[in-house]
Amino acid sequence: MQGIQIIGMGKALPARRVENEAFTQMVETSDEWIKSRTGIQSRYFCKEERQMDLCAEAARKALANAGVCPEEIGLCVVATITPDYHTPSSACMVQKLLGLPEDIPAFDINAACSGFVYGLEVVSCMLGSDALKRPYALLIGAEKLSRIMNFQDRSTCVLFGDGAAAAVIRPSDAHRFFCRLGSQGNAEALNAPGAGYPEPYIHMDGRKVFQFAVHAMENGIRLLAKETGVSLDEVDQFICHQANERIIRHVQKKLKLPAERFFMNLDQYGNTSGASIPIAMAELMEKGQLKPGTKAFCLGFGGGLTWGAAYLEF
Numbered sequence: 636m637q638g639i640q641i642i643g644m645g646k647a648l649p650a651r652r653v654e655n656e657a658f659t660q661m662v663e664t665s666d667e668w669i670k671s672r673t674g675i676q677s678r679y680f681c682k683e684e685r686q687m688d689l690c691a692e693a694a695r696k697a698l699a700n701a702g703v704c705p706e707e708i709g710l711c712v713v714a715t716i717t718p719d720y721h722t723p724s725s726a727c728m729v730q731k732l733l734g735l736p737e738d739i740p741a742f743d744i745n746a747a748c749s750g751f752v753y754g755l756e757v758v759s760c761m762l763g764s765d766a767l768k769r770p771y772a773l774l775i776g777a778e779k780l781s782r783i784m785n786f787q788d789r790s791t792c793v794l795f796g797d798g799a800a801a802a803v804i805r806p807s808d809a810h811r812f813f814c815r816l817g818s819q820g821n822a823e824a825l826n827a828p829g830a831g832y833p834e835p836y837i838h839m840d841g842r843k844v845f846q847f848a849v850h851a852m853e854n855g856i857r858l859l860a861k862e863t864g865v866s867l868d869e870v871d872q873f874i875c876h877q878a879n880e881r882i883i884r885h886v887q888k889k890l891k892l893p894a895e896r897f898f899m900n901l902d903q904y905g906n907t908s909g910a911s912i913p914i915a916m917a918e919l920m921e922k923g924q925l926k927p928g929t930k931a932f933c934l935g936f937g938g939g940l941t942w943g944a945a946y947l948e949f
């Protein structure tokens with residue numbers, strides 16, 4: 636089966652960085668609580684920036700790093716739960732801002748924090764289709780979560796951040812790709828009602844989502860190893876959704892794997908939902924840790940409740 640190759644990535648963050656200390660002015664919390672319960676130290680919030688601006692900046696960097704022109708893009712997908720508009724989609728706005736061709740599909744995916752992994756599967760299927768006239772896909776994970784956060788709710792407002800990252804992807808016979816996705820309709824553990832509904836903010840039962848997360852991650856890793864035949868010792872990077880250091884550490888210890896193979900940057904960015912996995916991936920790439928031959932497992936989990944597990948070769 637044809638695989639895919641990520642040939643360039645780029646990330647974009649808003650200019651405003653907010654430290655934990657700032658929340659002590661808004662709610663009853665402390666830097667110590669936030670750090671010890673989550674691992675988060677700071678995050679970025681948009682001020683003037685639109686979500687589509689973050690998408691476009693990340694996409695431009697990814698295209699430059701890949702050496703690909705906008706005219707060569709055959710598919711544009713954005714994984715997000717915080718588009719600027721219900722319609723047009725963020726993908727259509729990226730198309731406009733970057734001047735992508737007009738005879739290509741452009742659409743958003745709503746799978747919350749699993750969105751980028753869902754996007755990888757969608758892109759891998761569509762890149763094999765005759766319907767695409769050009770060889771490359773642009774996949775972006777982007778969020779402006781500050782728009783749907785309740786800054787009077789201490790159980791959620793300290794957790795999230797804004798940001799985006801993009802990947803330029805091409806089909807490849809030399810790079811295996813394997814993905815499994817799941818969901819369980821559940822609005823009790825995590826929801827964010829749309830505009831016009833009362834309290835259109837993120838509501839979360841943190842403990843329930845925590846329990847779902849550790850199971851989804853552990854099961855996803857075991858499933859990928861079984862289905863791909865790639866043993867856990869062979870995996871160079873476990874690129875996990877960056878929600879909570881304790882979730883990642885729990886899974887890493889349960890599977891008795893070395894901590895250094897579980898990249899973490901949530902201390903700087905908080906939980907950026909659909910952007911968290913691609914931002915982590917873009918940073919690993921910047922650091923030269925996704926070299927040719929690198930094998931990675933990507934694990935996403937979040938609202939839906941959704942989960943996604945993908946095997947990628949670099």
Ligand code: UT7
Pocket residue numbers: 663664665668669672673748789790791793840841842844845848878879882906908936937938
């Ligand atoms: O990306 C979507 C996926 N989301 C996630 O993966 C989030 C998963 N869940 C978590 O990461 C954790 O459950 C949280 C970080 C959200 C919460 O940590 P926890 O250890 O599960 O805390 P808790 O909800 O059980 O709350 C413990 C205590 C409570 O007080 P009482 O009832 O024990 O008196 C909370 O009211 O901590 C209190 N609390 C806070 N205290 C200070 C909750 N938020 C805060 C806060 N500052 N910001």
